[in-house]
Amino acid sequence: MTGAFPQLRLRRLRRTETIRALTAETSLGPANLVYPLFIAESGPPRHPLAGMPGQYRFGAAAAAEEARAAADEGVTAFLLFGVPDKRDSAAAAATNHDGPAQNGLRAIRAAVPDSVLIADVCLCAYTDHGHCGVPRSDGTVGNDEALPLLTAQAVSFADAGADVVAPSDMMDGRVAAIREGLDRAGHSHTAVMPYAVKYASAFYGPFREACDSAPGSGDRRSYQMDVRNTDEALREARLDLAEGADMLMVKPAMTSLDIVRRISRQFGVPTAAYHVSGEYAMVMAAAEQGHLDADLAFVETALAIRRAGARMVVTYAARRIARALNGGIIGR
Secondary structure, eight states, X not given: OOSSTTTOOGXXXXXXXHHHHHHOSOOOOGGGEEEEEEEESSSOSEEEOTTSTTOEEEOHHHHHHHHHHHHHTTOOEEEEEEEOSOOOTTOGGGGOTTOHHHHHHHHHHXXXXXXXXXXXXXXXXXXXXXXXXXXXXXXXXXXXXXXXXXHHHHHHHHHTTOSEEEEOSOOTTHHHHHHHHXXXXXXXXXXXXXXXXXXXXXXXXXXXXXXXXXXXXXXXXXXXXXXXXXXXXXXXXXXHHHTTOSSXXXXXXXXXXXXXXXXXXXXXXXXXXXXXXXXXXXXXXHXXXXXXXXXXXHHHHHHHHHHHTOSEEEETTHHHHHHHHHTTGGGO
16 A cells, blocks of 8 residues: 555655755755835934844934844845924825935845845824824715825835835825826836735734824724634735735735735735734743743744735844844754
8 A cells, every 4th residue: 555654754855954955945055035124204213112132213324223133144235214303184204305214224225235125105104193084074084085195105215225115004095196106106016015905903903002003083994904804805806916016015924824825825916914013023022931932932033924925024123033043944
């Protein structure tokens, strides 16, 4: 009899790391990682974030230093979030030529010329109300009113050197508006990677603290996706691609691995998954209590995200993962 024990022994392909590496289905390297960076308009060069141990709000120059250090470890893709000093209802700071994200883009480009610079496009960190759209007098959040603002912000980031703009606002129609605006401004080579699937999640808390971007009233469930839905995620992805998206983002990553799998298989376009602030914070909290090895946990998490079909893993642990991979952690 063949095809069964004892003739068939699956452990034969697990005996040594060289065999395991040779037969591995999924690869993970620093080039698969995207490192999010918070760029503050003012304040100290590095301001530690209480909710995300090991993470900081950087000044533009310090962000460039951080990016250079990450690049030396093999991480050359960065996702930038601006944290302005002043906010108003019209998100005026979002398109400021000397805004924090714009200055960060220019500084990192000078420090790491071959880097891939991705700029998050959203209004929440630039408004005094903290919503990703435009609040109306009846208490709802307007969609169409936000599209010109998001488009102007995306063009401003492209002017500052962004290779990719990543609208995370979840307003309907924003990909088409941004694509048209970029082309009209002479940025036809700037790619658009929308957060095609962004669930209304409990795992965003530390990020909102870092950017001071929590809604002043209400919540974001009227425009972010309901975590109970999966088919809707494919509809969102399909619409974004039809509007001109070049890549797609799914967020959060670990609670959406099924969505990453479905999108990557059905559409066959580069798909990113964002291991978000709350997911990062959980690993760090468990590690601080001695319950697990953070490096092993982050590498395993990134591998799981890759295994689900993501080509890019957006993670605050990018440098830790890169160092661990460079040190041969997978072979332990």
